[in-house]
Amino acid sequence: MSRTVYVNGAFVPEEEAKISVFDRGFLFADAVYEVTAVMDGKLLEYDGHMARLERSLGELEMEMPVDRATMLELHRELVKRNNIENGCVYLQVTRGVADRNFVFPKDTPETLVMFTQTKTLTEPKSGLKVISAPDIRWGRRDIKTVQLLPASLSKMAAKKQGKDDTWLVEDGFVTEGSSNNTYIVTEDGRIITRQLSNSILPGITRAAVLKLVAEQGLEIEERAFTIEEAKKAKEAFMTSATCFVWPVVEIDGTELSGGQPGPLAVRLNEIYIEEARKNAI
Numbered sequence: 001m002s003r004t005v006y007v008n009g010a011f012v013p014e015e016e017a018k019i020s021v022f023d024r025g026f027l028f029a030d031a032v033y034e035v036t037a038v039m040d041g042k043l044l045e046y047d048g049h050m051a052r053l054e055r056s057l058g059e060l061e062m063e064m065p066v067d068r069a070t071m072l073e074l075h076r077e078l079v080k081r082n083n084i085e086n087g088c089v090y091l092q093v094t095r096g097v098a099d100r101n102f103v104f105p106k107d108t109p110e111t112l113v114m115f116t117q118t119k120t121l122t123e124p125k126s127g128l129k130v131i132s133a134p135d136i137r138w139g140r141r142d143i144k145t146v147q148l149l150p151a152s153l154s155k156m157a158a159k160k161q162g163k164d165d166t167w168l169v170e171d172g173f174v175t176e177g178s179s180n181n182t183y184i185v186t187e188d189g190r191i192i193t194r195q196l197s198n199s200i201l202p203g204i205t206r207a208a209v210l211k212l213v214a215e216q217g218l219e220i221e222e223r224a225f226t227i228e229e230a231k232k233a234k235e236a237f238m239t240s241a242t243c244f245v246w247p248v249v250e251i252d253g254t255e256l257s258g259g260q261p262g263p264l265a266v267r268l269n270e271i272y273i274e275e276a277r278k279n280a281i
């Protein structure tokens with residue numbers, strides 16, 4: 001069945017949704033996006049996603065295309081019209097339509113596009129196998145832009161080797177996964193994840209999970225780690241709005257936690273889902 005998508009002020013069947021060939025999102029990847037999970041028909045971590053959207057836009061001298069109340073209304077309406085129980089809402093804002101020019105256009109209305117995807121979010125998770133590869137992305141990974149070709153290439157490199165994902169490495173240290181934040185657990189139970197900077201996306205799930213981790217009385221170290229350190233870790237996992245907390249059981253051919261999802265990752269996933277569900281709107 002065709003989805004209903006939202007394009008610049010109108011809900012339309014996906015076959016009828018149209019964007020100009022001159023849209024700067026298409027020509028320059030001059031656009032930012034958000035992916036907000038939906039569970040039981042409700043939005044997870046919605047405020048966090050919108051706060052990050054506002055920041056991403058601000059860093060690129062763009063503005064929120066609609067006010068906060070309208071944005072929430074659009075999300076809810078789209079979830080309703082597509083009967084989404086579990087899945088996500090994808091939202092993209094571009095600098096709009098203008099003649100091709102590297103200089104930003106003036107007074108051009110932004111393009112706002114939103115659509116839904118259905119997904120089983122709470123299925124039991126088998127552990128993921130990851131490879132490492134150089135991080136070839138740009139220097140402002142803290143902005144959630146649609147320049148996703150390096151991420152797509154790194155995911156494909158993993159798939160070609162029969163693995164699931166790639167942990168990206170810069171100057172000898174892991175930055176993040178192709179579309180997720182990365183964590184390792186030390187033998188004495190400390191959780192290590194890279195500190196926020198321009199090198200990684202400030203994951204909304206990351207923020208929520210770190211809060212839960214602190215509440216559980218577990219120790220967090222926000223610092224960079226190497227693939228060598230990760231291979232010796234007790235467990236490893238990654239987080240994102242679409243995977244929540246997902247255990248990693250192999251890094252560059254080295255098995256972790258006996259090839260089974262680590263108990264801490266499994267527990268954190270359960271706690272995360274429980275909390276996120278409580279706070280869903």
Ligand code: PDD
Nearest residue numbers: 035179180181201203204205206240241
């Ligand atoms: N990706 N790092 C990168 C590079 C990402 O693309 C993502 C999310 C994350 C995790 O952020 P969050 O917890 O806010 O989802 C980290 C989304 C899910 C995507 O591109 O589909």
